[in-house]
Amino acid sequence: MSETKNEVMNINDISEDEFIAQSETNVGFSKAESIIPFIRILQPLSPQLQVTPGAMPGMIMNVANGRLFDGKIGVNIVPIMPMWNYTEWVTREEGGGFVQDWEQDEAGWQAKCNDDQKYAYKPMTKDGHVIVKARHFFILTLLEDGGFDIALLPFTGTGLKVARSWSTAMSNAPKIATSKGMMVPAHFYYVYKLTVEHIKNGQYNWFEPRIKLLVENDKAVSIMDRPDGKLIWKACIDFRDSLKAGTMKAASQSNEAVAQISDDGERF
Numbered sequence: 001m002s003e004t005k006n007e008v009m010n011i012n013d014i015s016e017d018e019f020i021a022q023s024e025t026n027v028g029f030s031k032a033e034s035i036i037p038f039i040r041i042l043q044p045l046s047p048q049l050q051v052t053p054g055a056m057p058g059m060i061m062n063v064a065n066g067r068l069f070d071g072k073i074g075v076n077i078v079p080i081m082p083m084w085n086y087t088e089w090v091t092r093e094e095g096g097g098f099v100q101d102w103e104q105d106e107a108g109w110q111a112k113c114n115d116d117q118k119y120a121y122k123p124m125t126k127d128g129h130v131i132v133k134a135r136h137f138f139i140l141t142l143l144e145d146g147g148f149d150i151a152l153l154p155f156t157g158t159g160l161k162v163a164r165s166w167s168t169a170m171s172n173a174p175k176i177a178t179s180k181g182m183m184v185p186a187h188f189y190y191v192y193k194l195t196v197e198h199i200k201n202g203q204y205n206w207f208e209p210r211i212k213l214l215v216e217n218d219k220a221v222s223i224m225d226r227p228d229g230k231l232i233w234k235a236c237i238d239f240r241d242s243l244k245a246g247t248m249k250a251a252s253q254s255n256e257a258v259a260q261i262s263d264d265g266e267r268f
Contacts, residue, residue: 013230020178022186022237036138037064039151041071041196041207058196058207062141062151069141071196071207076142076214077153078223079170079187080236081243082163085134085154088112088125099129132156135163138243140236142191146228150239153194159208166192166211173213174220188236190214191221 042048044057052066060069069075086109088099102109110118112125123131135155140148155163173190175182191214196207214221223229223236 014224014233016178019176019185020180020183023176023178023183023189025186025240036150036152037062039063039139039141039153041209043206058198060194060196060209062149064151065149067141067149074193074195076191077194077211078140078142078148078191078232078236079166080138080140080240081187082135082137082167085136087132087134088129089132091128091130094128102131133160135160135167137163137166138239140188140232141194142226142232146226148232148235150235153209155209158199162209162211169211169213185222186236188233188240189222189224191223191225 040046040048040061040063042055042057042059042061046055046057048061048063049055049057052061052068054068055061058071060071060075061067084104084106086102086104086106088102088109090097090099109123109125109131112127112129113123113131114126117123117125123133125131133156137153137155139151139153141151142148169192170187170190171184173184173187176185176189192211193214195210195212197210199206199208223232226232
């Protein structure tokens with residue numbers, strides 16, 4: 001039996017009390033003040049292609065430091081915390097453009113909508129703006145040299161299906177035996193592989209993320225399989241606590257010249 005089948009496994013040098021305490025804190029979080037950069041899947045119209053040497057559609061990019069990852073090979077990531085995010089945009093037909101980041105304030109943007117739009121898949125405000133719903137995941141990208149970057153991975157449009165699939169995978173991650181019984185560990189205990197798939201739909205084409213639990217030799221890979229595993233564990237705890245305390249937040253989407261991709265691959 002492998003770990004992926006929820007068998008008992010060694011928690012390594014994390015004390016059981018700490019393991020249990022952190023595993024019981026898999027909850028949502030609030031926005032913050034220090035800026036966390038976005039991870040973007042580069043699209044055929046992404047402006048970063050014009051200014052970043054070596055950038056190509058389908059690559060994974062940290063927009064703050066310009067670090068690029070081959071989308072086919074992918075990059076190992078560690079999820080920390082999720083949240084919903086809502087942004088308001090001028091429609092493509094009206095010239096496009098960012099209006100407001102509502103962050104997690106669902107009631108705020110709904111107040112600008114008629115009743116039939118408040119729970120629509122693609123809500124429209126009374127003044128004709130579109131509301132983009134996004135599922136955000138604060139993550140660590142694990143680097144080949146042993147380091148890591150803190151970043152935010154957003155999902156919109158058809159990408160929301162990927163977000164739901166990943167959420168399900170995390171909820172059903174291999175359990176660990178503790179004195180309180182079998183437990184799903186803190187989300188940041190396991191490592192996941194982020195890759196990119198090329199999607200074509202008629203005349204449109206775009207790139208979508210794909211995320212799977214990293215399994216090697218029939219064993220789910222955890223951060224504790226790395227020499228710096230305890231450092232990563234501590235960094236995830238500190239980062240999550242900073243989010244809860246309101247000392248960190250994601251970079252403003254209005255500051256990014258990045259195309260928003262709709263379900264059919266069009267730009268807003």
